[in-house]
Amino acid sequence: MSNKVNRRDFLKIMGWGGVGATLAGCDLPTTVTLEEGKEQITSYLVPEEFVIPGVGVYYASTCQQCPAGCGVHGRVREGRVLKLEGNPESAINKGKLCQMGQSGVQTHYNPDRITRPMVRKGGGLTAVSWDEALSLIEGKTGPASGLKGERFAWVTDTVSGHQATLLDAHLESLGSSNHFVHEIINNSVSQAVNQDMLGEPAPHLALDKARVILSFGADFLGTWQSPVHNSVMYAEFRNAPRGVLIQVEPKMTLTGANADLWVAVRPGTEGVFALAIANALATSDPARLDGLPDRLQQLIRGYNIEKASKITGASGEHFVKIAAWLNERSPSLVLAGASAEGHEHGYDTVAATMLLNVILGNIGETIESSGVFPFPQLTARTGGSKDLLDFAKALDGQQLDVVFFRGANPVFTAPDALDLKGKLDKVGFKVAFSMFEDETTLMADVVLPMHSPLEDWGTHVVAHQPRQSLIAIQQPLMQPLYEQTRGFGDSLLTMLKMQKAAGYSDYQDYYAYLRDAFSALPDNIKAGASDIDFWANTMQKGTLDVDTGAGATIAVNLVDFDLPDNAKQDGSYYLIPSARLGLWDGRHANIPWLQEAPDQISKVVWDSWAEMHPSTAGKLGVKTGDTIKITSTTGSIEANVYVFKGIHPDAIAVPMGQGHESYGRYAEGRGVNPLKILALNTDRKTGELAHHSTRVQVSKTGVTLPMVRFQGHDTQLGRKLIATVTADVFERTEGDA
């Protein structure tokens, strides 16, 4: 290093001299002595072990903002967690994090958290002690309560790891099997197809190995499965030799916005599109269809480009081009997401896209077996909207006396047609294990305040594992902010003890349970380390690799399916309740950073909007910023229009996330919730809600309310801010990289 004295060093030297001078001149007595003020400044007189004032220390944990389970490193300084970074040791996100993960600290420090247990007294919720809340629960569910097991249910979001084990044990102690897992953003239909055709629900999808990705509405960079994991693989996919991405969907998703070719199709016709591609492939090479049953061969032959073009509304030249890409380059990967799944024939559509994978020889190439997880009791309990419908059905039949809620917010996500609120009203006793006063929590009779994910212990075995499967470790990054909140695992143990379930009375808390569970892990996982070393190493790393025998051969079992011909054209539109990487299904609407983060496509902040194609807007006589009314058979919503060319003229897209009646100061009374006006159509094979199939009428209200958007101009106005080069040029200049 140079010996120059720079300005900063000079100031430092001068600063020390200055301090000396000040101290020497300081003879006035201070009003509070160090001894007297010790109570307030204890942390500096008696610092906690490892705490160095001014120095940030990083601890590993797991992000809980969506079910992907990315590893995080929390920066902790003076006992506070300040920032989350991706954990480079996690094979899921490899040191990266999305905006929702970054906002984990605002969930934790959110000003609207529940800080006390509450019980319903005279209509409203009143703060009480834990003892009072628990004795109420014991009275209604304890061994002396006379509660019959089958009249009890848990309603949760995705849950896995040791929390799932304890939750199962709690259900078992009550003699119940009612666990409804509800996620409105889910892959349930695809999971069913995967299970039927490939024998496993969530094979690993090797985006990084593919040369062509043909995605039917799978927003894998935004809201599909494991977005950060996918993004990391996508970066690899875009390196030379650069893969080509084709996105086929009615409404442009974030992934669609990054496609080389984005193709708008009429909603619900993705399956026909896939079969027409198979047809085009078979035309150039008939051997492609060898080994397929006659019935499927006929089905494929039935959709030539001309017919498919008519049904899907996509130009014929797109089919030719996509087939050519698939012929020229391999391996490829065909994906199906929400817009393909969300119709009455969702299963059939996804099956058609998987058939295309089979024809292209992608099974075992880019679709890899994720193996068998050796601890089935820890695997993720995933769910979708069928569980919501089943739950409503159970309520209808008055089959439930007691319901426990955790994570899911069905009162917000359920369509009005389900009248979940009315049905829940009739349930005798509801308990919410919750951090926030969301719509479901406010209907509960007892509300138990939960730790934030940054204060809590947990283990997570996510449904969508990387090549190297793992258990993700969640550990507290700081002391709880509030005295009265408790961990979810701790609460489950409390519930188990309440039921006098055998084997749990010795555990003082969930931490003790986890320590014990880790000690009990087999030696091949511990790799010879002592218990204490194994625990310490695992906590430091934040993940625990588990061998699943991934990469084994996948046996394909072709399923039969059928696609309806073109849907009726009756002048109505399809309503697409689109998912945003940001507010997600509405659970992040209380995070100010995410409310102020512009939507990636429309650039709207703090509000809802309706996306519309210019031709539709022309027909209705509206422009960007005008307010429209969207009416389904079960209700209507109003939103401002955003006109752009990233949506099919037959579709209107309104993003999910806003329209909370209660969820804290940042979420309440803001925008509209498109889920509310969905019709209760279901996928005919899986029974999942067909959430992209609702038909709506659209009318102009004549009102133009201010629409707050980030950007004034939608084009570059001829300036060279971003230039685009062709892939040929890229291959020439960086092809050897």
Next chain:
Amino acid sequence: MSLSNILEDWSKYRKTREDGGFHDYEHMWGMAIDLNKCIGCNACSVACYAENNLAVVGREKFSKGQGMHWMRIERYWDEPDLGEGRVSEFNQHGANFLPMNCQQCNAATCEPVCPVAATYHTPDGLNAQVYNRCIGSRYCSNNCPYRLRFFNFYSYYEDSWPAPLEMQLNPDLSVRDKGVMEKCTFCVQRIRTAKDKAKMENRQVQDGEAMTACAQTCPTSAIVFGDLLKHFNPDADVVETQVTNMWRTHQVELGRSSQNKQNPELRGYRVFEGLNTDPCIMFLERVREV
């Protein structure tokens, strides 16, 4: 003060342009942003909010253009006429995403107009903003061709962090008050920490040791941050970095208002290069298969 500041900065800049080598600099922090990889997801922007104590201003103030996003993602649709002589019915090539943070110009247009020298050039090649000096004339913002300076029209600390949100604030930097201009600092507090640590251990700052929040979180690693000095001064007492390598590979040079590449097909470019602001951020052009 301001005048001498301008003259000093300017003569340093001229000298570097004429002699080359940036001999007066300790570092030259810079970036390379690959638009082939950027997916416009906004993770960088929120990471910046978290790291740099950026105020959430709310819907109404946002509508007046007062959002404080130091790092923002601009999104452009292709021009109506794609050059193919017809207007396309759909955005069939997707969107154009452009992450924009302070370009840390070497010939920064914001610097000479500051009447109090609150914005100046550091020996690290950073365009620094001294909050305590700033009197809020907003000349700098007016003069920034990229619109990447953000003014505190209000005392946001009063309501942007209702308790206990304020506990998340990063103590390594201040919360700016009303009347002060702010902008991307290339996470100068992180650079500072890395430099101090390196100095204590009597070694050079390693590549990746100083990392901006946006580059660290970027899910596709589209943003690369590091020291560019080696690119211009092989004798400089700094390490070789990935970002230097990228600038070199793409034949982009500082100190120019137009690049003179041996291979004009290389993707590196700087936004509004012709304005001669000499930014330290190189973009790599977006790629599409057509």
